[in-house]
Amino acid sequence: MLLRLPKENSKQLGHIILYSTDTNLDALTIIEYYKSRFQIEFVFRDAKQHTGLTDCQSTNSKSIHTHLNASFTALNLIKLEDRITSGIETQKIISIASWKRLKFNQRYMKLLFCHLGLELKQQKILCAFNKFSNYGVISS
Numbered sequence: 001m002l003l004r005l006p007k008e009n010s011k012q013l014g015h016i017i018l019y020s021t022d023t024n025l026d027a028l029t030i031i032e033y034y035k036s037r038f039q040i041e042f043v044f045r046d047a048k049q050h051t052g053l054t055d056c057q058s059t060n061s062k063s064i065h066t067h068l069n070a071s072f073t074a075l076n077l078i079k080l081e082d083r084i085t086s087g088i089e090t091q092k093i094i095s096i097a098s099w100k101r102l103k104f105n106q107r108y109m110k111l112l113f114c115h116l117g118l119e120l121k122q123q124k125i126l127c128a129f130n131k132f133s134n135y136g137v138i139s140s
Helices: 027-050 061-086 096-116 123-133
Strands: 002-006 013-017
Touching: 027 061, 027 096, 061 096, 096 123
Parallel strands: none
Antiparallel strands: 002 013
16 A cells, blocks of 8 residues: 655655555555554564563573563553643653653762752752753753
8 A cells, every 4th residue: 555645844745655464454444453563563673671570690580581571660660751741642752761861860860969068959059950960961
């Protein structure tokens, strides 16, 4: 099946070729299947790259299941926090790498300020914390 779809922010048409071995499926069903498939692929990609999905070294099946569940839970919690902080209820694409960087920066600064005897309650410290939390983060 060859589809002609408009490119984003453009009046030109792009081409997409979708294949299916099931000849009884209509075009719209195939499109929905492909959309679902790629959403699942993005979840696995993010889990592999950012939450350690493939880093388990155990051979025990219960440990492997726990590791997989922890990895996907971490990914879901990041997406939930993004949804809560942005106030947007619809699905959107987020950068897991940016969220990892943000969380690392915040944790590192909290440890640093704690060792220096500084409190986040102070206005100057809080201002610096908020400013440098986003260091290296892709703004959306």
